[in-house]
Amino acid sequence: MKHYQFMRAFVLGILVVVGMLMAGSFLTTVSQTAQAQSAKVVRVKMMNISKKATHVSRGAMYSSNRLIKMVHNGANYKSTTFYTYRQAKVTRSNKKTTAYVYIKSANGRVAGWIWQGYLKAGKAAVTNVANKKVTVQVNGPLSEGNKVIASGPVSFKTGATAFSVLQTLTKRKGIKIAYTGRGSSTYVTMIAGKKAGSGGVGGGWVYQVNGHYSSRSAGAYKLKNGDKVQWAWSEKAGDRGWQG
DSSP, rough: OOHHHHHHHHHHHHHHHHHHHHHHHHHHHHHHHHHTTTOOOOEEEEEEOOOOOOOOOOOOESSSSOOOOOEEEGGGGGGGEEEEEEEEEEEETSOOOEEEHHHEETSSSEEHHHHHHHEEEOOOOSSOOOEEEEEEEEOOGGTTTTEEEEEHHHHHHTTOOOHHHHHHHHHHHHHOOEESOOOOEEEEEETEEEEEOOOGTTOOOEEEEEEOOOSSSSTBBBBTTTEEEEEEEESSSTTTSSOO
């Protein structure tokens, strides 16, 4: 019995020691993390760098070189090509100095300061290549002979809509268009000078895909490879077989 009690006390003692060691290790890690997070930027030295293409696959992007507010996550922009503009040597209160670079996407919509170590030289690999095609055609009023204003194949990526391929074709042909709204509320108000009347009165633009009209906005109609999209000027309800 005494032997059993001794062994039990011995095992409990070992468990207590191991627990204390693990707790100490955990607290040390938490302390180090807290210290790293509390190491504020105390000095910034700006440097001029040349504009070069770069891409990222991870890393926080901050609104300023003070590294306070994160605005983007590099992991969400693996297929985006950025360009470098400025560099900053950032010194924190823990006396560690690191280099951050200000990068911006080609369209200017995504930008921020990111740790230099996350940058990869060159343009990002293009994913979801536009190897799908649809045929797009734009026709004028029936009273003017249903003249073809623009026509041609359009390459597109997954997610393209009846409206986005219209934009692609007309831009390529140098034809002006106008519209209101976006996504499911997109409404084409003008193509090549033909303006839709208020509420469609006096004419308006309608579209069909593979010979069928849709009740959805062109900005919400997703296309598939091989679709045929036709935009046509309707002078009055029913003249194109479209009843609204």
